[in-house]
């Protein structure tokens with residue numbers, strides 16, 4: 001029986017356990033001094049003026065979009081290859097997601113396709129830095145400036161990713177991060193909004209907590225989306241480890257990708273622009289013209305005891321909820337995403353892998 005190599009797992013140890021225990025025994029569970037300390041440390045680390053901690057990455061997207069003033073009927077340009085939460089945050093505000101195509105090399109929003117989708121109703125662009133690769137922020141920011149659009153970066157898969165020497169989440173008007181268990185760092189569940197705008201930071205703090213402006217004054221309709229104090233304590237420890245965890249994640253991904261780049265059936269998506277890629281996924285695309293399928297690769301990896309990721313099998317505009325709410329969007333055909341969706345497999349690249357395990361991953365892929 002061969003040991004299975006997991007595709008991902010959280011990297012949490014005694015230090016996190018100790019601080020969470022300390023908070024549990026203190027009886028102070030709601031957002032407090034530890035969450036504030038985590039916010040300050042995260043803002044500093046990310047090169048942003050402010051950071052506002054929330055309950056999930058989805059809440060971070062929703063609150064940031066609402067705080068930026070996106071509302072009913074506004075069009076928000078989104079990529080069709082991402083986790084659905086990117087789009088549900090737009091739908092919750094009764095705004096309209098408008099899908100643009102993706103770049104075949106970085107799999108993020110393709111600026112020329114975004115330009116084609118801009119209308120007088122466009123209010124914002126929501127690039128996702130997918131799998132740890134940054135979207136082409138220079139071109140997207142230039143487009144946004146030309147047309148007076150807001151830019152919210154979905155950084156849920158890109159903690160520490162850089163474009164032009166700056167961390168993502170510090171480039172647009174706001175960034176949204178997720179601390180779900182298998183992300184680059186975790187607080188169990190959790191999220192963070194980053195921004196340089198003091199008014200947005202202030203509004204986001206109210207929107208995460210019942211829309212309260214004072215102890216008994218509710219100015220906005222809003223849920224409770226606060227981060228727990230346990231999450232804040234855990235986040236501080238995880239943030240201190242993040243750069244090292246990322247270094248290992250990057251080294252492991254490059255080790256694998258360098259050794260499989262000659263395979264004819266495989267296409268390795270890599271950004272053409274200079275950047276720091278933090279490889280949330282170590283992605284391999286099964287070329288459509290190879291006659292092979294992602295399903296076959298999955299079966300092969302499974303038989304070898306190699307974990308994998310396989311998500312976003314169809315462009316998001318085909319999801320049943322989009323068909324229901326925006327049936328016209330479901331009818332479109334964006335050529336690049338249609339040729340990629342369902343064909344991307346993520347290989348194990350997490351920071352805990354040893355050389356022997358990395359070699360097993362390489363061998364398994366090469367023997368496909």
Ligand SMILES: Cc1ncc(COP(=O)(O)O)c(C=O)c1O
Pocket residue numbers: 056057058059082083085086128154156157177178179180190191
């Ligand atoms: C691109 C993207 N956006 C948003 C989210 C939502 O984050 P969360 O699961 O913390 O709500 C995720 C996470 O899973 C994600 O991958």
